[in-house]
Amino acid sequence: EWARAKKLRWIGVDCGSADHPMNTIIRNWMPRQAKEADAHFKKKYDMPLEQFFDDSKYQLMHLELFNHGIIHAECLGGDIDLLLNERATIACFPWRLVDGESCIARIVAFVDDAKHAELMAKKEKAKLTKFGDIAGIQNDWLHDEGRARALCAKK
Numbered sequence: 001e002w003a004r005a006k007k008l009r010w011i012g013v014d015c016g017s018a019d020h021p022m023n024t025i026i027r028n029w030m031p032r033q034a035k036e037a038d039a040h041f042k043k044k045y046d047m048p049l050e051q052f053f054d055d056s057k058y059q060l061m062h063l064e065l066f067n068h069g070i071i072h073a074e075c076l077g078g079d080i081d082l083l084l085n086e087r088a089t090i091a092c093f094p095w096r097l098v099d100g101e102s103c104i105a106r107i108v109a110f111v112d113d114a115k116h117a118e119l120m121a122k123k124e125k126a127k128l129t130k131f132g133d134i135a136g137i138q139n140d141w142l143h144d145e146g147r148a149r150a151l152c153a154k155k
Contacts, residue, residue: 003070010090011065011072012107014080014136018061018072023053073107081126081134082119083109084146085153 003011017024022037027049038049045052061072073092094105111119127138134142 003065004068008070011061011070012076012080012090013072013074014076015074017074019059020053022049023057024059027053073105076107077133079119079123079134081136081139081142081146082122084142085149086146 011018021027022034027034027037034049041047041049041052065072088109088111091108091110092105093108095103097103122142123134126142127135129135136142
C-alpha cells in the first residue's frame with residue numbers, strides 16, 4: 001500500500017529479497033532464527049510470526065507489487081546508500097534470458113551533474129569496502145540523512 005501510494009515504479013534493495021526473510025522460505029530453512037523472530041514479533045507487535053506473516057501475505061513484495069507494475073531489484077550493491085529515499089532515473093540492463101523469471105542485470109542510477117558532484121563529495125567522506133563501494137553499515141550518517149528525507153517527504 002505504501003509503495004502504491006508513493007507511486008513508485010521500482011524498489012531497489014541491497015539484500016537477497018525485498019520481502020522480510022521470515023516471510024520467505026528462509027523461515028523454514030532457519031528454524032532457530034524463526035524462533036528468535038517469533039519472540040521479537042510477539043514482544044513488538046503482540047502477535048506471533050505465523051499470524052503477522054500469514055499465508056495471504058507470503059512473499060508479498062513479489063506477489064502483490066508486481067500486479068501493480070511495481071518491480072524490485074534485489075542484491076543491489078555499489079553506492080546505493082548515497083541515494084536512500086531519493087528519486088532518480090533508473091535503468092536496468094539485464095542479460096538476455098528466455099523463459100526465465102529473473103536474471104543478472106546491471107542497474108544504473110542517472111542523476112544530473114550537480115547531483116553527481118554532491119554524491120561524490122559525500123562518498124569521499126564515507127567509509128568504503130575493499131572494492132571501493134560505500135560500506136553501508138559503517139556509514140550511519142548516510143542512513144540518518146535518508147531517514148530525514150523520508151520525514152520531510154511526509155510533511
